[in-house]
Structure formats: C-alpha cells, structure tokens
Amino acid sequence: MGERLLVIGGDAAGMSAASAARRRERDLEVLVLERGPYTSYSACGIPYYLGGLFDDSDRLIARTPEEFRSRGIDVAIRTEAVGLDLDARTVTVRDLAARTQRTEGFDRLVVATGAQAVAPPVPGADAVEPVRTVDAAERFAARLRHGDARCAVVVGASYLGLEMAEALVQRGLEVTLLDQAPQVMGTLDPDMAEHVRTAAEGVGIRVLLSAQVDEVLRHDDGSVRAVATSEGELRADEVVLSTGVRPAVGVAQEAGLEVGESGALAVDDRQRCRGADGVFAAGDCAESHHRLLDRQVNIQLGTHANKQGRIAGVNATGGDDAFPGVIGTAVSKICRYEVARTGLTEAEAAGAGIEVVAASISAKTRAGYYPGAGPISVKLVADPADGRLLGGQIVGVEGAAKRIDVLAVAVWTGMRVQDLELVDLSYAPPFSGVYDPLLIAARQTAKRIGG
Amino acid sequence: MGERLLVIGGDAAGMSAASAARRRERDLEVLVLERGPYTSYSACGIPYYLGGLFDDSDRLIARTPEEFRSRGIDVAIRTEAVGLDLDARTVTVRDLAARTQRTEGFDRLVVATGAQAVAPPVPGADAVEPVRTVDAAERFAARLRHGDARCAVVVGASYLGLEMAEALVQRGLEVTLLDQAPQVMGTLDPDMAEHVRTAAEGVGIRVLLSAQVDEVLRHDDGSVRAVATSEGELRADEVVLSTGVRPAVGVAQEAGLEVGESGALAVDDRQRCRGADGVFAAGDCAESHHRLLDRQVNIQLGTHANKQGRIAGVNATGGDDAFPGVIGTAVSKICRYEVARTGLTEAEAAGAGIEVVAASISAKTRAGYYPGAGPISVKLVADPADGRLLGGQIVGVEGAAKRIDVLAVAVWTGMRVQDLELVDLSYAPPFSGVYDPLLIAARQTAKRIGG
Structure with a gap:
C-alpha cells in the first residue's frame, strides 16, 4: 500500500486534484471527503436549472461518486471534515448521515473546501437557505413546481443575483432585485452596468438600487412572507440572498494554515499552503495571484478551481506545475x-x-x-x-x-x-x-x- | 485649390483611402473612379442576399456615391481607368455609359482595383458571368426569382463556392458542388475540411471531389444547359464558377508598377508602390506581408482592404501608418x-x-x-x-x-x-x-x- 492523499471537498477543485493524482501515482490511496450528497457538480448551472432550461438536476453532475470510485478514487459523501491536525497528519471527520465521528490519517492533503454564502447582517436572513448546491437547488425547484409562490425578492445584483432573478421571472414570478450599490454588477463599470440594468428591466425584473434590506419577515409557520427594505416592505414568497460568499477556511485556519488578506488560504503558484509540507489548497477557498494588480485575490470561479485542482493533484504527486494567475475574466448571460x-x-x-x-x-x-x-x-x-x-x-x-x-x-x-x-x-x-x-x-x- | 488625389476603384480599399485622405487634408481634391454603378459594397454579403436572408440589395451598399459626395469626395461611377502614365501623372478614363474617353490628372494616386474572377480554361466558361458585384448579384437574383431554374452546378468548393451552393439550395435548386481537389475548402487541413463536406451534404448539396470540368454546355439561345465533367454531364440551369480570383493589376502593371510573386502589386508596409513616388496600392490588388511565412502574399478579404485603404489614405496625406501584415485569418458560415x-x-x-x-x-x-x-x-x-x-x-x-x-x-x-x-x-x-x-x-x- 502506498501513501494516502486526502482531499477535503468533492467539487471542481477537489475532484480535479484527486483525478490528477490518481492518474499519476497508481499505488497512491486517494480519499475524498464531501459534505454534500454529490460530487463534481456545476454550481454555475443552477440558475438555468431553476429557470427551467432543463428539468433533470442530474445533468448538473459531471461525475458521480460511483464513477470516481470506479476510477480508483474513494469518495465519502455526506462526510464533513470538522478538525485538522497538521502535526499528527489527521482529519477529524463527521458522518452527517450516521451522526458519528472518526479520524482519517493522511500523508498529503488537498484542501478544496470551497466557499460559503454570506447572509446580510439583518434579522431573518440567516434562516434563508443559500442555493449553492444541487440538493438546495432541487429543494428550491420543488417548491417552485408545487408551491404557489407569486413574488420573489433577490438581494444582491451580482451576476448570480441577476441570473437568479431572471430564472424566477422565467418561472412566472414577479421579481424584485435589490442592491445597496447604485448599480447592478459591481464587477463592471457603471456605464456598462447600465446596459445590463436596462435588459433586466426589459424582461420584467423590478430593479431597486441604493436600497437597504432591513429584515426578512416570516409567517407564523416560518415561511418567508416579505422583505423589509429602505424602499418599503416587499412581498416575497421566495427570497434569494446573493450578497456574496467567503472562502470556507474555518477548519484549515484553525489548524494553523495561513489565510491571506483576501480571506482565502495563502498558497504559492504551486498551490502549496505556506509552511505546511505536503499540504495544498485549490479552488474557491484559495488565493490566486492577480497578474495586473500583482497581489493575491480570491476569485471564485469553476474555471480556476478546475485548473488549480489539477495543478495541486500534479504537485501532490511529485510534479511541478505552476498556476500562472488570473486576470479577472468572467462572462455571464443576463436576459x-x-x-x-x-x-x-x-x-x-x-x-x-x-x-x-x-x-x-x-x-x-x-x-x-x-x-x-x-x-x-x-x-x-x-x-x-x-x-x-x-x-x-x-x-x-x-x-x-x-x-x-x-x-x-x-x-x-x-x-x-x-x-x-x-x-x-x-x-x-x-x-x-x-x-x-x-x-x-x-x-x-x-x-x-x-x- | 490643393493637390488632387486620384483613387482607382470605389470599393472597400478605395473608399477607405479616399475617406481617410479627405478627413486629413481639407483642401485636397479627392476623385474616385469606379467602374461599376455602386461604391463601397459588401461582396461578402452576396451569397446571403442570393440565398434570400434579405431581399433588398441596397443593404449590401455601405455608402452610396451621393453620401461620399456630400462628404467632399468626388465619385465617378461607371468610369473605368484604362491607362496610367506615371510620368505625366495622368489616367486615361473611359465613361462606360457615354462611351467616351478622357484624361484625368493626379498628384497622388491610390490603386485599389480589386480582383477579378478566373474562369477555368474550358470551353464555354468565359461566358459565365462572375457574381462578384452587386449588379451581377441583382441580375442573378432576378433570374432566380422569375426563372424556372431547377438545377445548378457550382464549380470550386472554396468557402465562396460553398456559400453560393448553400444559397442556391435555400432557393430550392438541386445543387452539385464540384472541385478538382480531393477535399472542400483547400484553406483547411483535410481532416477539418471533412466536417464541412459532411455539413454541405447534410443540407442536400451533392459534393463531387477530384472531379474535372470539361465544358459549359449551352442551349441554342445561349442559356446554360449543362456542365460536362469527368463524372458525366450534369444538368445545370445555372452555373457558378468559383475557381479563384486574381489581382486586377493590368493597367498598373502596364504603367510600370511592380508586380510581386503573388501576382499582386508590390507594396511596402506603408502601402507605397515600389519606386513610384506618391503612388499607393491597397486591397485585393495589393500584396500583404504574411507574418509567419515572412513573404508577400495576396489574400483577398474586405478586412485587409479596409485597413490597407485607410493606411494608404493616411500616408498619401503625409501620415506614416504601417500595415502590420496578415496571418491568414478567415471565417465563414457553411450550412x-x-x-x-x-x-x-x-x-x-x-x-x-x-x-x-x-x-x-x-x-x-x-x-x-x-x-x-x-x-x-x-x-x-x-x-x-x-x-x-x-x-x-x-x-x-x-x-x-x-x-x-x-x-x-x-x-x-x-x-x-x-x-x-x-x-x-x-x-x-x-x-x-x-x-x-x-x-x-x-x-x-x-x-x-x-x-
């Protein structure tokens, strides 16, 4: 038996790392821990699924745990890493289904824990489920199919908020999209963003800018009924909070791995975590070098996650590939x-x-x-x-x-x-x-x- | 009165040169000679017009002679340059409508005479009108609308031949596309061209490769009836010859302007004709430097013609712009x-x-x-x-x-x-x-x- 590579996180970066390592070192044991029920899914595709462009959520899954297992990669789903000991080379693991806890050892480690949604700091927001995973999307789609939601409020007019707003319009809901900034898509200059706002309004989305959310209001049964805002109370049978994400670095940071100014794990261009031998990070939880700003940034995109994951997997198995950095390229279809x-x-x-x-x-x-x-x-x-x-x-x-x-x-x-x-x-x-x-x-x- | 710039040819290169010169030197007299009835038209759009994607041939005209005249550019249409004297600084000009001839003087000259179709060297081919101009396209479209053509043969499976074959299929004709080469689109490698052949056959075009044309056969009234080929006689109510073009350099070459190995007028990167002061050439009649082959080539595309024309116009008016050369980029939509x-x-x-x-x-x-x-x-x-x-x-x-x-x-x-x-x-x-x-x-x- 060879050494063991442990990968925390079974989405784009983690599975790319596992696959690259598996191809390169045949006697390496590769174990992936994934908190959710699915591996290697396209979070980017969720708005299109919710909008009804396709009905089968399976199509969001690039590869199932079974497919990975058939390639010699062991995948433990519904399994969360809750502790990491870099000296002992162990991860404390919680089986979310059985509600049990155990310890897994590793020789080399890839941290690919992704990112988590950040709810706005207002009453009621915490209880709104983020729609960042396939299972969350399935629950949302089921509500849309079987419920009688008529109005929705989307908070946050980033590209994702806009995509979600459009999806809900396609499902026949009246949608208000609200942002505290004076423009949609803060990643564009205001003059270019104005074209996008016009397009959003053109499909019937009500866009409220420079507006604050004060509270998410609920019926007695706990279901959402409205959003209190600086523009008044907006009826909302569904609320989507698209107010940003942050790198999910909790366990890694507690274990002593360095977190950079961007809030993501500090890595070099080989995806190596600083000062931790044999430990790599990749994807939404890791920093990338911005070639124009010449500083470390955290840009959460599947394309970086795949590349960084592959490079981490290569370098965890004796390779020497470099990630050349990012320049902030992004694309979206909005209305x-x-x-x-x-x-x-x-x-x-x-x-x-x-x-x-x-x-x-x-x-x-x-x-x-x-x-x-x-x-x-x-x-x-x-x-x-x-x-x-x-x-x-x-x-x-x-x-x-x-x-x-x-x-x-x-x-x-x-x-x-x-x-x-x-x-x-x-x-x-x-x-x-x-x-x-x-x-x-x-x-x-x-x-x-x-x- | 300032000096006079004479431009021979009123399409992309010529009108770009005239426009750039006009903008830069307000007291310059600018006279453009154009053999046909139209200026600044999109030859690239002709197949789409013939295919019925739009019905109004005016849409192929970017700007009319009247529009140019209103900008201070004198345009003589149906006017052909039939002689050039570089020492005397004169052009012999034939008025094609009045059938008269006169002489026009110039201080500076831009030769933008374009290219002309080359018919295959077989009996009857010479009499087939090339469909390279808006007026020729209008005559062809009128025949398609009012005639009862059922079968067409397109000779030459270049991108233009393929576009024309598709256009005729869209008009309801049975189309055979024939080429002497063993593949369509000789500008692609055979493996890539094979995808295109499959697509052409998919829309119903009969593709005959490694096939020779022997003769274009006619009815007694002179109309086309068939094409004799190495694959037998093919009924043809219409024939399109797409067997290549050559730079139209006759008058310029007779006047002593240098023609390069590509058959086009030799120019430097300022679009200056060699050894002829104040004389420029641009567009399909001129050579371009191929940056990878590091030699002069003749690639006939509107995009080069526009850029070279503009540069010729700038440099004819005291500027010093350089055309950086070409790398053989081309795109087409085939089926x-x-x-x-x-x-x-x-x-x-x-x-x-x-x-x-x-x-x-x-x-x-x-x-x-x-x-x-x-x-x-x-x-x-x-x-x-x-x-x-x-x-x-x-x-x-x-x-x-x-x-x-x-x-x-x-x-x-x-x-x-x-x-x-x-x-x-x-x-x-x-x-x-x-x-x-x-x-x-x-x-x-x-x-x-x-x-």
Missing part, C-alpha cells in the same frame, strides 16, 4: 445580453491607484444586413503611457461575450491597443462588421493614447 | 457549421518547409446541459521546438468560429501552447464547458511538445 469582462475596469484601476485611459464604442454583432445583428458595446482600459491593454468589458446580444477571450489573451500578453487595432481578426457578415467591434474599440482607445 | 482558420495549417507549414506538431480535439460549444450545446472541433499547429502557436482551425456550430480571434491574437503575439493552456479565458455554461475547447486543444498540443 437578452451577454456580459463579459477581463483585466481591470476603470473603477478597479482607480481603486488600485493605476492611471488608465478608457474608451467605449457601440457597434453591431454582425454585418448590419445579416439577420440577428444586434447591439454590442465594448469598453477598453489601457495604460496611458504605452497603450498596453489593461482590461475590457463587453455587453451585447448573442455572439458578443466570447469576444472577451480575445481581450483576455491581449491583456495576458501585454498587447498594446495600437497593435490590437490592426490585428488580423476574422471577418464575415454572419460574425461581425468589416471592422470587428474589438478593433473599433482598440482604435478609439489608441486615439486617446495619441498612438 | 450548420461555422468554419474558421488563422495562421498556418499543417499543410501550409509542410508546403513552406516548416516543421510543426498538431493536435485536434472535439468538444461542445456550451456546457453539456445548456440548450444549444453542439459539436466544436479545434485543431492547433505549433512549433515543436518551443510550443509557439503557429495556427488554428475551428469547425463547429453556433458560437464556435469567433473563437478563432483568440487564436489569432495568440499567434500574433507568439504565445506558446503551454501558456495558452492556462490563460484566464471566460467560462459560463451558456458559452463553454468549464475548460474552453481552446484550452483543451492547447493542452493536447502541449502534451505533444512534451511541455
């Missing part, structure tokens, strides 16, 4: 709009004391005469000294958003907008005007550089 | 598939004596559970020494093709596949699986580098 960003926004740059120039353009996604052509807005942010592209934001109809990846590679490689303006991008009428909107935006930005 | 390429194919690399490694992957355009998810195939070509990305090809359903621009920027900047594999590209279920197909392809290619 009729696709919304995407990469690098720094103007606001983020200002917050970090980085001087930038920015330019915005509006164009069409396709040649004007081609069916389906629709609006696309592009905003670019660049270094005023040399024109280096520092970030981009895109809002537009179908075909708009994936263009963000072009900007992501340009930001990643340090391309200047003066060069981007003349890059050989593709053109055909079903896909763009003869100047792609990205080229037009680069040209407008370059003009502000004087380049 | 259910989007098809795109950038950089070098495996075949092109072999032809140029460049050693490469290649890898192909198949994935889905969206998360598997998200409606509309469909197949996407990606092939990457890289330098085996260091993993530098040299080219990419993509075939897939909606959402697939514009990803080529990500690869275009990666090729342009010399990114290695080992780096591309971990770039922060966007992910959300409506847009990709958690690993974008480009990341999967980069990873597979990197494995072959041993990186």
